[in-house]
Amino acid sequence: MTTYGDIRARRLLAALLVLLVLPAAAACGADRDRDRDVRDDGAAGIRTQARAGDPATRAVEKYLDEVWPEDAPGTVVAARGGAAVTCSGRGPADPGTGARAGCGTVYDIASMTKQFTAAAIVKLQTEGKLRVTDPLSRHLDGVPADKRGITLHHLLTHTAGLPESLGDDYDPLSRAGLVSGALATPLHSPPGERYAYSNTGYSLLAAVVEEASGTGYEPYLAGHLFRPAGMTDTGYVLPDWDRDRIAVEYDRRGRPQGRPMDHPWAGDGPYWNLRGNGGMLSTARDMLRWHRALLGDRVLPAKARKLLFTRYVPEGGGAGSFYGYGWSLLDLGGAPVATHDGGNEWSSGRVARFLDDGTLVFWISNAATRAGAWDLPDLDRELTTGIAERVRERA
Numbered sequence: 604m605t606t607y608g609d610i611r612a613r614r615l616l617a618a619l620l621v622l623l624v625l626p627a628a629a630a631c632g633a634d635r636d637r638d639r640d641v642r643d644d645g646a647a648g649i650r651t652q653a654r655a656g657d658p659a660t661r662a663v664e665k666y667l668d669e670v671w672p673e674d675a676p677g678t679v680v681a682a683r684g685g686a687a688v689t690c691s692g693r694g695p696a697d698p699g700t701g702a703r704a705g706c707g708t709v710y711d712i713a714s715m716t717k718q719f720t721a722a723a724i725v726k727l728q729t730e731g732k733l734r735v736t737d738p739l740s741r742h743l744d745g746v747p748a749d750k751r752g753i754t755l756h757h758l759l760t761h762t763a764g765l766p767e768s769l770g771d772d773y774d775p776l777s778r779a780g781l782v783s784g785a786l787a788t789p790l791h792s793p794p795g796e797r798y799a800y801s802n803t804g805y806s807l808l809a810a811v812v813e814e815a816s817g818t819g820y821e822p823y824l825a826g827h828l829f830r831p832a833g834m835t836d837t838g839y840v841l842p843d844w845d846r847d848r849i850a851v852e853y854d855r856r857g858r859p860q861g862r863p864m865d866h867p868w869a870g871d872g873p874y875w876n877l878r879g880n881g882g883m884l885s886t887a888r889d890m891l892r893w894h895r896a897l898l899g900d901r902v903l904p905a906k907a908r909k910l911l912f913t914r915y916v917p918e919g920g921g922a923g924s925f926y927g928y929g930w931s932l933l934d935l936g937g938a939p940v941a942t943h944d945g946g947n948e949w950s951s952g953r954v955a956r957f958l959d960d961g962t963l964v965f966w967i968s969n970a971a972t973r974a975g976a977w978d979l980p981d982l983d984r985e986l987t988t989g990i991a992e993r994v995r996e997r998a
Contacts, residue, residue: 809879
C-alpha cells in the first residue's frame, strides 16, 4: 500500500533533525536550464529579476552545481524578501523525450498541498462561513458520539486522533466513502490529546471547504487563493496544462511511472484518500507567487496569516518542531522557519519560508531516488539549509 503518510513517517524525524544543523559540503555536477528572469503576469504585481551577476544568484547556483546530483531531474527556486534569486531547472523533466525541467514544469507537490487546504479554512473564517473552533459536526452530518469533540482546529493540527490514512492513495474512494470511513474508524486517541499526522483529517477538511463554501474544493481554492495570488498553474484539473509540461515520475530503477493523472484519478482530481492532503500539481514559479502572496494581504490578512504560522502542538521526536495550520514550524540558526515536505515513491520536495526576512527555498524532483546514484530526500539538509544560508548571507 502506498500513502504519502507512510513515506513521510519514515523521513519526518530525520528531515527535521537535519534542518536544525548546518549543511555539509558535497561535490557533484549538475545539468541545468536556468530561468533567472522569472516572468510573471502583471495582475500579481510581481517584479522578478534574478540576475547572473547577483552575488546570491552566483552563490546558490554554484552550490547547486556542487550538491545537486548529476542527471537528477527537478527544479529549485529561491527568493529573498519576495525577489527571486534563482529559478533553476536541473536535468530532464521527461528523460524519455529529453524535455528539460524548468520553472514552468508541473510537479506533484504531494503533502505540501496541506498548506492550501489550511489556507482555505482560514479564508473561509475571514468570510464568516466557519470558525476553526467549530466542531466537525457543524459542517458534516452523521458524526458519532466519540468524534463530536473533534474541532476544525484539531483536524488542522493533526490532533483529532484520526488514522493516518484509510487506504492506498489511489483507491477509488468517493467523498461519501471518505467521510463515512473516517467517522466509522476508531480514534487512536481522544481529540486534542496528542499529535499524530493524519492525511485523513486533511481530506475531511477538504469536505468541510466544500460544505462551507457551497462549491467544490478545487474551484474554491482556485477562486479564493490561486487566482488572487497570480497562480496560473496550480490545481488538480482546472489549469489548462499542456500535458508535455507535466513531469513524468520515475522510480528508483529509472522506470517511468507516468504523470500524476495517469494513476487512478477521478474526473475532477484525485480520489478522496488523497484530496485535500496531497496530489496538488504546481510549478516552482507558482510556489514563488504563493510565497509572495503570503508576504502581504493579497490573499489573507495579517491576522489570518498568523493563524497558519502559530506553533500549536509539538510534532514529537525531540526535534524542536511544531505544527501550525498546514506547516511545520521550527527555528533554524535562530530564525523562525515554516516548512513542509512532500513525497511519494517517486517524487520528493520541500518548501521552506523564513518568517523573519521572507527567504524562500523550494525544491522538487520527479525522480527523487535512483538506486546506486542519488537520494534527494537524504540531501534535504544540503539542499534546504545550504541554499537558504547563501541567500540570507548575501541579503
